[in-house]
Amino acid sequence: MKIDVGILGFGQSVYVKRTDRTLFSVLAEAARNALSSSGVRKDEIDGLAVSSFELPPDNAVTLAEQFGMTLSWAYLGTAGGAGPVAALINALRAVEAGQATAVLVLAGDTYDVAGHYRLMDNFNRALKNYGAPNGFGGANGLFAMIQRKHMAAYGTEREELGRIAIGQRASAMRNENAILREPMAMEDYLNARLIADPLRLFDCVLPCAGAEAVIVGSLDRSPPGKGVRVLAGYERHNYPVGELAPLRGGWELFRDRLYNDAGYGPKDMDFVQAYDDYPIMVAIQLEDLEFARKGEVGKFLAGHSFAWNGTFPLNTGGGQLSCGQAGAGGGMIGLTEAVRQLRHEARGRQLKKARRGLVSGYGMVGYGHGLSAGAIILERVP
């Protein structure tokens, strides 16, 4: 008999621009909050999946020692910002297969701006050897090339992409854990200082310290309205192969199976939590996941508003663009926000209609672009 597995609880740490706290301290805060939200006891957790750039020389097993856990299943995320969504998919399968009964899925880092630059110069051998010696500007320099190419190929405009950043900022103003909460107008977005032309300041995320967590287990123990079912989930790594600055990602390969498995299509989603390292990558995800046709996302953006109370609720807690990017935690902030919305616990930014939504992940920048993509469709268990 297949176990009905889902998400039983969620938690976050406080987000700050920089911190003296240890990585373990920040991860522990998110883990404790998720445990308390789930109603599961600490000694019932026998699986751990962790995604964190700063974790080495530690790993999932030594983290278990730090946290005093004994595990029958351990997973270390390798897909950067796509790691947490992939970890969730794998945690579900582990519980279904009986390898674990309850899994803590955890992601976070304690970065600041300088730490982020050091990370990007040593991100992997290809970037260290063939990116950093060119003064590549980290991810900003690479994604600026992708945005320029999208603008040239499809006529996408900065005014259209800016609607993503502005909508998310309006949501962040209802999120006390967001680091950037000042109102943002289109003028502010368009005229912000140049980082890597065509990217300006509000196209980029603020590296910060923080962590995110969910608990995965059997849904039969969650109280009414508090469980979240994962209807479908897929991941894809290193796609497209051999391109430097592609205008598409792995989502286009699995989207049909994703929607077929879920039994719902893009139009049935009450919200989208997309991986928002840059507005251009949100736009590309919206295309690849068929909210807009390829090359027509500019028109789509111009026709919608993206705050929690807008016509297309997107990254309803403010996303990484306004909350900050807590390293690998940035790949999980959309997941915890989705769970919060589906449990109707989003208070000042709670959607009226929050029955199901899509969460996507993206990350692990290699020679030119993010290698990994993932997406899941979540549904509230009544």
Added chain:
Amino acid sequence: MTAASKDYPQPDRDGDNRPLLDGWQRGQLLLQRCEDCGRDFFYPRPICPNCWSAEVRWHGATGKGTIVSFSLVYRPNHHAFADETPIVLAEVLLEEDVAFLARVVNVEPAAVRIGMTVALLSPVEAARYPLPTFEPSRGPRRRDKIEERG
């Protein structure tokens, strides 16, 4: 300015990339070509990433290509680049049909365009840069091969 006066981050020399780095010290761009499937590729690898053949050979590339996209980097990661901003960082489609990440120098940043043809720096200038670096090619601009790949 000479190579010694700049502390650019350097690639780690290893068994896979030594011919590339040695070639660039002479001002040449070397690429790997798979003897089995015939494709050129970059970055250096121990096997062909297309067919996994171990029969890969280094050969001299023409050193010519076209800018497919680019960014002007005002905030480089490493301090060695701070007095050279904006860095022109480009996706260069080489004549060998390989996408190559490179700096383009000896150009007014505001004048860089998608479709601009570029060529390797002269060997004298090459010594300063850790990796193959380009400048706008002299002579009439070519306008082919600028369509997006894939």
